[in-house]
Amino acid sequence: MKAQEFNSKYRKAKNKVEKLKAFYTHFVVYIVINTVITAVKVMNNMNNGETFKEALYDFATLASWLFWGIAIAIHAFSVFGLPLILGDDWEERKIEKFMEDELNKDQNI
Secondary structure (H helix, E strand, O other), X not given: OOHHHHHHHHHHHHHHHHHHHHHHHHHHHHHHHHHHHHHHHHXXXXXXXXXXXXXXXXXXXXXXXXXXXXXXXXXXXXXXXXXXXXXXXXXXXXXXXXXXXXXXXXXXX
């Protein structure tokens, strides 16, 4: 294996690991922060006379889980779903195409 090919594969693998790490970090922050938010809102609602069930299933309590969950789903799709649909080498093909377009543009000037 040539050094350039090895470096390219290493960069791809490192990029994938960085994307995974960013997703897992995002997911852990999502769980921790939303757990705290939910606990605080449930306690406040119970102090205002609601039962635990009423306090827990209040839309205002669950809204952050829902909306941030949508963002987590989009992030997960970008990390796990897009490579399945577009292929693992999609980024490399796009970079090569853009470089060719730039070279052609520069030659036409």
